[in-house]
Amino acid sequence: MNPEDMFASVGESTEDTEFFTSLPPGYKPGQTKFVIVVGTVMSGLGKGIFSSSLARILQDKGLSVAPIKLEGYLNRDSGTLNPYRHGEVFVLDDGMECDMDLGTYERMLNQDLTRLNFSTSGQIFSRVLEKERKGEYLGRDVQMIPHVTGEVKYHLRQLAVETGTDVVFVEIGGTAGDVENAYYLEAVRELAFEEGPNSCCFVALTYVVEPPSLGEQKSKPAQLNIKQLMAVGIMPHIIACRASRPVTRKVLEKLAMYSNVPIDRVFSMHDVETVYMIPEALREDGIDETVLETLDLKAKTDPKVEAESRANWSDYLSKYRAASTPVTIGITGKYTSLRDSYASIIQALEHAGTHHGIKVDIVWIDSTELSDQNVAQRLSGVDGVIIPGGFGVRGVDGKIACVKYAREHGLPYLGLCYGFQIAVIEFARNVCGLKGAGSTEIDPNAPHPVIDILPEQRALASMGGNMRLGGQDIDVAKGLMVSQMYGGVDSVRLRFRHRYEVAPDYIERLEAAGLVFCGRSPDQRIMQILELSAAEHPYFVATQAHAELTSRPLRPDPMFLGLVEAARDFSGGGKANQTKSAKVTAD
Numbered sequence: 001m002n003p004e005d006m007f008a009s010v011g012e013s014t015e016d017t018e019f020f021t022s023l024p025p026g027y028k029p030g031q032t033k034f035v036i037v038v039g040t041v042m043s044g045l046g047k048g049i050f051s052s053s054l055a056r057i058l059q060d061k062g063l064s065v066a067p068i069k070l071e072g073y074l075n076r077d078s079g080t081l082n083p084y085r086h087g088e089v090f091v092l093d094d095g096m097e098c099d100m101d102l103g104t105y106e107r108m109l110n111q112d113l114t115r116l117n118f119s120t121s122g123q124i125f126s127r128v129l130e131k132e133r134k135g136e137y138l139g140r141d142v143q144m145i146p147h148v149t150g151e152v153k154y155h156l157r158q159l160a161v162e163t164g165t166d167v168v169f170v171e172i173g174g175t176a177g178d179v180e181n182a183y184y185l186e187a188v189r190e191l192a193f194e195e196g197p198n199s200c201c202f203v204a205l206t207y208v209v210e211p212p213s214l215g216e217q218k219s220k221p222a223q224l225n226i227k228q229l230m231a232v233g234i235m236p237h238i239i240a241c242r243a244s245r246p247v248t249r250k251v252l253e254k255l256a257m258y259s260n261v262p263i264d265r266v267f268s269m270h271d272v273e274t275v276y277m278i279p280e281a282l283r284e285d286g287i288d289e290t291v292l293e294t295l296d297l298k299a300k301t302d303p304k305v306e307a308e309s310r311a312n313w314s315d316y317l318s319k320y321r322a323a324s325t326p327v328t329i330g331i332t333g334k335y336t337s338l339r340d341s342y343a344s345i346i347q348a349l350e351h352a353g354t355h356h357g358i359k360v361d362i363v364w365i366d367s368t369e370l371s372d373q374n375v376a377q378r379l380s381g382v383d384g385v386i387i388p389g390g391f392g393v394r395g396v397d398g399k400i401a402c403v404k405y406a407r408e409h410g411l412p413y414l415g416l417c418y419g420f421q422i423a424v425i426e427f428a429r430n431v432c433g434l435k436g437a438g439s440t441e442i443d444p445n446a447p448h449p450v451i452d453i454l455p456e457q458r459a460l461a462s463m464g465g466n467m468r469l470g471g472q473d474i475d476v477a478k479g480l481m482v483s484q485m486y487g488g489v490d491s492v493r494l495r496f497r498h499r500y501e502v503a504p505d506y507i508e509r510l511e512a513a514g515l516v517f518c519g520r521s522p523d524q525r526i527m528q529i530l531e532l533s534a535a536e537h538p539y540f541v542a543t544q545a546h547a548e549l550t551s552r553p554l555r556p557d558p559m560f561l562g563l564v565e566a567a568r569d570f571s572g573g574g575k576a577n578q579t580k581s582a583k584v585t586a587d
């Protein structure tokens with residue numbers, strides 16, 4: 001049955017039919033294909049990295065792709081999630097706060113995503129309940145099937161319509177067998193049924209264990225969990241096996257045998273040095289051709305486009321392999337025990353280092369253990385330092401000690417969001433001599449509240465949704481360092497996630513003492529980027545934005561490029577002449 005006939009038989013939802021398939025306006029069945037990636041055995045297999053790499057190799061062939069992550073949790077977005085438990089909160093240009101995987105997709109596909117590319121159970125259920133109140137379910141009892149699953153299918157098809165894309169990549173959060181994502185699995189099963197043959201390609205990402213006591217790879221957990229997927233009516237077209245070492249032929253055969261998947265569709269995916277090597281590895285294994293065959297998409301591909309994008313990508317990888325100058329960057333934060341909390345910063349450093357032929361080594365400095373007394377010793381091995389975004393009081397004193405040290409000793413510094421505010425506080429205290437200068441986030445009664453809540457945020461009381469979020473244009477002062485680093489432009493667009501800003505009353509005093517606010521909101525009201533002049537410091541730059549979120553392998557963020565370059569110079573000599581800058585403590 002072709003897709004049109006299928007939908008003709010489904011028809012509009014009426015009081016009598018058991019089918020419930022409302023289609024978004026403009027949706028043409030059969031026009032968009034779907035690749036659906038489901039995790040088995042356990043979480044943490046890098047499903048986002050895998051899906052985005054797969055999407056990348058189809059994009060390379062000239063196909064347009066739109067990824068979507070379906071999260072099982074009930075939160076409406078990731079804004080209230082603790083980065084220590086869930087990894088960083090990634091912010092999209094339209095202000096959506098989402099899972100860090102969206103960052104992986106944006107970097108891998110070099111594409112800006114929107115809130116349509118991210119969905120949570122909270123969003124799905126909220127919409128279902130809204131529709132119920134409006135009487136859109138024709139007096140029926142509202143059920144997981146067909147109404148909630150119908151909402152999921154609606155969202156996937158809406159993404160297809162609004163992006164006009166060739167292939168939608170659906171990543172289902174969690175693992176087969178979870179209660180949370182069971183209805184997502186049911187929804188995509190229904191989707192494949194309704195869309196018809198060659199419309200959906202199911203990929204089971206699994207894990208092959210190798211217990212040290214056995215020293216041998218075992219396939220049983222993978223087999224059993226793939227069976228669980230089959231029990232809910234999903235037959236994978238492809239199995240991709242994660243493992244620390246290449247998966248043996250014996251294990252691949254067993255998996256093929258037990259899951260009805262031909263052996264040439266069972267792939268080994270072992271660990272690689274940088275995630276950007278994965279697309280090429282998948283291509284070498286022929287997984288791209290297998291997907292194209294399953295979705296009958298071969299005719300739509302363009303070998304010329306593919307040759308060019310592969311060349312650009314492999315250029316990045318050659319530079320990555322060749323990068324040899326060692327540079328150490330310290331990251332002073334609160335969540336340093338969980339690397340995922342700073343995933344985009346790690347990536348941005350890799351992009352910048354690769355561009356300059358520098359191998360960046362990261363050391364994690366726990367801000368809660370830093371003080372004026374131990375800061376020199378703790379920073380002794382680093383060539384540059386970053387203070388990343390953060391919230392609350394814990395670790396603030398350590399961060400201030402860190403900025404003070406960096407500013408006074410010519411140690412290259414990049415402040416991101418909280419790191420920008422901390423730099424302003426430190427400068428106000430130690431250069432402007434404003435005793436007790438602080439942020440009202442840290443101390444509501446600070447004698448000099450140089451960082452204060454944004455007026456528009458004051459009115460918003462609830463925990464979720466009260467931040468200034470998303471992409472904003474920044475006017476940059478021409479002729480200064482930051483503008484030059486961005487190529488002499490007078491405007492850049494970066495992403496934000498904050499509640500506080502530099503208090504307008506203090507701007508003049510800070511600038512008079514030498515702090516240069518070289519980036520401001522177009523209405524000039526909000527300070528967005530600061531720098532110290534080259535005469536004061538070799539590299540002291542901070543931004544209220546999260547510059548790390550928009551750094552891409554082939555388009556590294558200039559502020560990170562500047563930091564890494566300055567750190568290289570510092571390690572190659574600057575370190576030796578660590579003279580105190582002219583602007584030392586005022587008191």
Ligand code: GLN
Pocket residue numbers: 388389390391392416417418419421441497498499500501
């Ligand atoms: N806590 C600061 C604010 O809310 C900084 C936020 C951040 O670093 N993301 O303004």
